[in-house]
Amino acid sequence: MKRKYLAILAVILAAAFMSSCEEDTEGALYAGDPGKVSFLAPTFYPDMTDNDGNKILVPMGRTDKGGELNVAVNLTSSKPNYTKVFTVPGGVKFNAGEASTKVEVNYGDLALIDPGGLAINLDNASASGKDIVVKLAFPFTLAIADQELVSPSKVSSVSVNASKLLSFGAPMTATLNSDEGWWGETYDVQVEKANGANVYKIKSPFRYRDIAFLVSSDGKTVVFPDQVCYKHGTYGDVSMTKVVGTIEGKVVTLKVGSYQVAAGTFGAGVEILTLP
Incomplete structure (x- = not known):
């Protein structure tokens, strides 16, 4: 019988202990030493828009709401010339009484650099079903310069993967030589150039979906x-795959490795576009 009472007492004490722990965690969280800072997460995926003033804002926090605090932030990237286009002027500033702020990353002419990725997808909002949306990706890293300022969270750097949904200018008339390509003849097509990027969209060149390409920074x-x-x-969607492209002056040459369908291939070809 005593064993039974002891067992019951142990359960009661354990429950009381757990309850005490739970109450403690509902109180003030450990904030660490004052004046310490960190990014909120190791990765960040901001959108770049035509109305963002050429600025990307990356959140940062600190462990208190003390006085004004200035923090130096370094920007690096494995991609050539990114540090010339993306800059952090003057570091970041916490105003007095604020526990959070945003690192302001300015960016210049995106046509001077090559994106980390080019994504082309069907525009599901398109009435014609032929329009596409084009996005560019620009990866870089921000890091707190003074590691002594890093908070216990230890998020001293953030990998920023910024993406830009491109808008395009007015249609222009170009010439597509498809004699050795898919269509087998030469004819006029409509092209649109992206605003602020060396990306071109060819409007429904084969009477189906738009296609797009990027001219690299090497020209x-x-x-x-x-x-x-x-x-x-019969065979459904046909894709242009394994394309090797070059540009000389206004002439874009696309050497298509395969006009691919699910059942196989229609072979290779060449599409030559003369821009206006």
């Missing part, structure tokens, strides 16, 4: 991701 190389260009009555 010679054309980046053309695999993308759907036509819908075959």
Whole structure:
């Protein structure tokens, strides 16, 4: 019987202890030493827009709401010339009484650098079903310069993967030589150039979906991701794949490795676009 009472007492004490612990965690959280700072997460995915004033804002916090605090922040990237286009002027400032702020990253002419990625997708909001949306990705890293200022969270740096949904200018008339390509003839097409980037969209060149490509910062190389260009009555979607692209003057040459369908391939070809 005594064992039974002891067991019951142990359960009661354990429950009381757990309750005490739970009450403690509902109180003030440990804030660490005052004046310590960190980013809120190790990764951040901001959108760049035509109305953002060429600024990317990355959140940062500190362990108190003390006086004014200035923190130096370094920006680095493995991509060439990114540190010339993306800059953090003057570091970051916490105003007195504020526990959070935002690092202001300014960016310049995106046409001077190559994006980390080019994404082309069907525009689901398109009435025609032929329009595409084009996004560019720009990766870089922000790091707190003085490691002595880093809070116990230890998030001293953040990998920023900024993406820009491109808008395009008015249509212009270009010439597409598809004699050795998919269409087998030469004819006029409509092209649109992206605002603030060396990306071109060809409007429904094969009477189906828009396609797009990027002119690299070297002014010679054309980046053309695999993308759907036509819908075959029997075999379904046809994609231009394994494309090697170049540009010389106004002439864009796309050497298509394969006009690919699910069942196989229609072979290779060449599309030559003369820009206006």
